[in-house]
Amino acid sequence: MNMKRQKLIRLTLSYIAILIAVTIVIYPVLWIVGSSFNPGNSLSGSTIIPKNATLKHYQELFDLSSSKYLLWYWNTLKICIITMTFSVTMIALMGYSFSRYRFIGRKNGLMTFLILQMIPNFAALIAIYVLAVQTKLIDTHFALILLYTGGLLPMNTWLAKGYFDTIPKELDESARIDGAGHFRIFWQIILPLAKPILAVIALFSFITPFADFILAKVILRSEEKFTLAVGLYNLVAKQFGGEFTKFAAGAVLIAIPISLLFLSLQRYLISGLTAGGTKG
């Protein structure tokens, strides 16, 4: 009897705590979704469930003549995909050579990567800004792609190297005896086996530029070149409150696809992160 009561109390308390947490998590989400359907431009006098719900703000965003939102979306996707392609290629090559070859400078190289991975690359903000201005690379997507790719290399190379280390070396050796060259061993034998870690790295290298604000803010100047982060920020910063409902619609349209992508791949992400955590 006593045991049963204890269990009941424990479960009730747990449910209460969880429900409070769930409410706190959900509330801002509902609020922004509600705001995006709000008829007015600002929020004064609105309720969380709007009385005359409207899709007006979504239509405004898709109207190319008055809004650059779709352009920002396109810019962001372009930057993310190119960054992803570049960095996965380079990281696979670097991780493999650090894992399989013993060459002069290997230890120092790994050590350098370990240290570089600790400093976020936007710490060199001033240098990036000044150099971009001097080399005329300011306000270009190319500069951003280079910066993102470079910033992703150190940490993910360690991640890839750790995974390559777990693939048995006997595979390489038997292939070599069969007459396969260096590149062929890498391309046909090791790379297919490393697909899981490459997928994790691809996901990281897609999400990192997507979520970045600071570098894009420093580099990009003209409105046509903005990424979503900078564009959305400008939408609110220019006249806070004035266009808040439009901002809300924009925020919802970013949050939905990204969170779906994220939730469906979350398991792989966690496994990649824990592997990285224990390894390096």
Next chain:
Amino acid sequence: MIDTNATKSTHRKRAFFLSFIPGVGQLYNRQYLKAFSFIVLTFSFIIAFKDLLNIGLWGLVTLGEQLPRDHSVFLLVEGIIAVLVLLLGLCVYALNLYDAHLNGKRRDLGIQLNSIREQYRNVIDTGFPYLMLSPGFFLLIFVVIFPILFVILLAFTNYDLYHSPPARLVDWVGFQNFIDIFKLDIWRRTFISVLSWTVIWTFIATTVQITIGIFLAVLLNQKDLKFKKLFRTILILPWAIPAFVSILVFAGMFNESFGAINNDLLAFFGIDPIPWLTSPFWAKFALILIQSWLGFPFIFAMVTGVLQSIPEELYEAGTVDGATMLQKFRSITLPLILYAIAPILITQYTFNFNNFNVIFLFNGGGPPMPGQTAGSTDILISWIYSLTLESKQYAKAAAVTMLLSLIVISVALWQFRRTKSFKEEDMM
């Protein structure tokens, strides 16, 4: 037999000294093709980079002498490139010395030298990893290492709005920037208040998000709880939504004129509106709340993973010994969690230490502080941002960046020395 040869003949010394002029040592070793390539390489290096090295090194020392001919920042950039090229050249030079010495030694020991075909194979075999590394390596040099070198040098100049090329020259000022930060009243006061808020922010925000994450993960790991999957998905949501979106949404929610917190939530409980954006205290409070919301799901997800791998027997043994729930948590669950995710926890602290997004997007580091060059919620990284892009105090910003990096690197090194894998045999 071999030993006496080795002591008598001195090919290795002679080859070594002869190769002070690259290629001659190889010539002495009768490896003509190699000698030829070293000589060609040396000449082309000198011809191609003579001007760059000359101007670059001169510019690095003087930072320009005459206006309008000299542009100090360009000279600084060229100087760094010159030093990098010089280092690359020295590497090849060292390789030349090493090669001459090695082959000289083989002759001393009476070993047949490699034929051209063998040498070619050798180059392909040893060169392959370098070939694979080179694209990433060059990118790293240009976008990561180069900026770091630039910041380090910048910290020792007087580059700011008033010493800005092409109208003015920049000069080396030694440690003046660091001295100013610690000596001049306005800088010292700002630096100390920004640094102390950065530290407080890092500790409180991170610890709160870790505590909530662990607490909820443990709570949701009870076997007899229903709808676990649904709850977990909802609780991970803040991690799934891009942070810049959520922060901007929160900036709206905390807004004093139309935000939902003051108008709906607090009004519902009959509490007077709170100045979230204009009072330093409440702005800081709001930031910690927001960061907890943003940060706990990551810890929650990690800890959930760890909890599912803890063997059931441990708890059964605890029950047999008569341990209460709390005791089981304290001496089984918590140590195992902390052990498994310790490295991740430390990266969480360093992440918040540099968490520019939440500070800048919420309130731009404001509200402003009278008598200081930073806002009252500015952390070091956002202060550096405004020093660079708003007040154009490049040199001071570089000095602050160096101080910041010093802190981050020492924490990180301390962490990596403690992790076991760092000492493992084949890892490095």
